[in-house]
Amino acid sequence: MAEQKLRCPVCGSTEFIYDPETGELICKRCGYVLETTVDVGKEWREFDIKDAETKRRAGSPTTLTKMATGLSTEIGNIEDLYKLSEEERAEFMRLKKWQQRATSSLERNLKIAMQELKRITSQLNLPQTVEEEAAKIYLEAAEKGLIRGRSIETVVAACVYIACRKLEIPVTFEEIAQAAGVNKKELGRTYRYLIRQLKIKVLPISPVEYVHRFGALLNLPPEVIAKAVEIVEKARELDLTSGRGPQGIAAAALYIAATMYGIRKTQREIAEVAGVTEVTIRNRYKELVEKLGLQIEETGKKKR
DNA sequence: AAGACGAAAGTGGTTGA
DNA sequence: TCAACAACTTTCGTCTT
Numbered sequence: 079m080a081e082q083k084l085r086c087p088v089c090g091s092t093e094f095i096y097d098p099e100t101g102e103l104i105c106k107r108c109g110y111v112l113e114t115t116v117d118v119g120k121e122w123r124e125f126d127i128k129d130a131e132t133k134r135r136a137g138s139p140t141t142l143t144k145m146a147t148g149l150s151t152e153i154g155n156i157e158d159l160y161k162l163s164e165e166e167r168a169e170f171m172r173l174k175k176w177q178q179r180a181t182s183s184l185e186r187n188l189k190i191a192m193q194e195l196k197r198i199t200s201q202l203n204l205p206q207t208v209e210e211e212a213a214k215i216y217l218e219a220a221e222k223g224l225i226r227g228r229s230i231e232t233v234v235a236a237c238v239y240i241a242c243r244k245l246e247i248p249v250t251f252e253e254i255a256q257a258a259g260v261n262k263k264e265l266g267r268t269y270r271y272l273i274r275q276l277k278i279k280v281l282p283i284s285p286v287e288y289v290h291r292f293g294a295l296l297n298l299p300p301e302v303i304a305k306a307v308e309i310v311e312k313a314r315e316l317d318l319t320s321g322r323g324p325q326g327i328a329a330a331a332l333y334i335a336a337t338m339y340g341i342r343k344t345q346r347e348i349a350e351v352a353g354v355t356e357v358t359i360r361n362r363y364k365e366l367v368e369k370l371g372l373q374i375e376e377t378g379k380k381k382r
Numbered sequence: 383a384a385g386a387c388g389a390a391a392g393t394g395g396t397t398g399a
Numbered sequence: 400t401c402a403a404c405a406a407c408t409t410t411c412g413t414c415t416t
Contacts, residue, residue: 263394270395323406344385355408360387 184220187230191216194234194258201257202249204242211241215276224275228268232260236269243280248287250325250353285310285319288328288352295351296343298336305335312370322362325352330362 192213199209215237219225225233235258242249255262273280286307293303309331313319319327329352336343345356352359 266395326407345387346385356386357388357409358407361407364387 187220187225188217191220191230191234194231195238198235198238198254198257202253204238204247204249205245207245208238208241208247211244212237215240215272215278218276219272222275224272229260229264231258232264232268233272234258235260235265236272239265239269240273240278240280243283244278246283246287248283248291252353283324285314285324285327285331288325289331292328292332292348292351296332296348298332298341298343299339302332302335302339302341305338306331309334309366309370313366316369318365318369323354323358326354326358326362327366328352329354329359330366333359333363334366 195209195212195216198204199212212234216234219233219237235254238258239249239251239254242254251262251266255265258265272278289303289306289310293306306328310319310327313327313331329348332352333343333345333348336348345359349356349359
């Protein structure tokens with residue numbers, strides 16, 4: 079995957095404003111919001127055990143995600159021990175032991191979970207809002223005892239997925255499973271279990287969202303993406319989208335749009351970014367072409 | 383040689399009796 | 400709880416560029 083210069087998929091501008099609040103890139107010219115999941119070279123991760131030390135009690139606003147990492151701090155670090163007198167050291171150990179006992183299992187669980195959450199969201203470059211939302215969901219799940227019998231990683235991953243769906247961020251199942259390092263099947267099961275138990279309603283992500291994302295990933299020009307969106311919308315009117323995987327629809331629409339403009343993208347390439355197989359693209363593609371009465375021409379001819 | 387196409391069989395999940 | 404079913408995948412052979 080070549081890193082190309084970041085370009086707005088709608089208007090082609092290369093100037094963006096970064097919104098640190100949400101972690102989004104916003105096109106200066108047309109205001110299109112580009113998820114940072116797309117390759118901005120900014121890969122900040124933090125595994126900051128030591129870093130946390132300096133930030134502790136720094137008075138940063140308490141948010142749900144921080145609660146487990148920042149506030150329920152350990153008492154001191156090992157290095158600090160050497161600066162202490164004997165009695166102080168004894169006191170230290172006593173406190174430390176006390177803390178361990180006093181820390182409820184829920185609290186400990188949350189702490190680990192929040193670290194994991196941070197890891198996943200920053201690896202995928204997801205906006206802060208997702209992190210907060212996922213944390214909220216996890217907390218709720220934890221309080222209802224839904225975690226029992228499931229690994230923390232899996233539950234966290236499921237929460238992230240739910241959060242993304244709620245916030246309409248088109249991230250695929252696979253991406254999360256991969257970033258979290260959990261089994262896809264298990265993740266799916268946990269995900270469904272959670273939304274049932276927590277009575278969360280998630281509407282399926284619109285294929286349009288995926289069109290934008292995949293289009294950007296494939297470096298397709300704005301006209302092609304606009305065309306693909308048009309196709310998706312027409313398909314929706316004819317009720318071709320319900321019950322089908324939105325990714326498949328988006329992929330097929332992009333494929334059709336690209337060939338209409340004479341842009342050669344292999345089904346394989348598109349299938350790859352969309353997380354579906356070529357066969358699925360073909361099926362949707364066939365379906366779309368015949369039901370919408372489209373004609374594919376290489377000369378950039380347009381249908382009404 | 384690579385990509386597109388499609389048939390056939392398999393997988394995991396949903397639904398309805 | 401189980402069987403039918405839809406959507407999607409895997410695999411593989413054939414045609415096209």
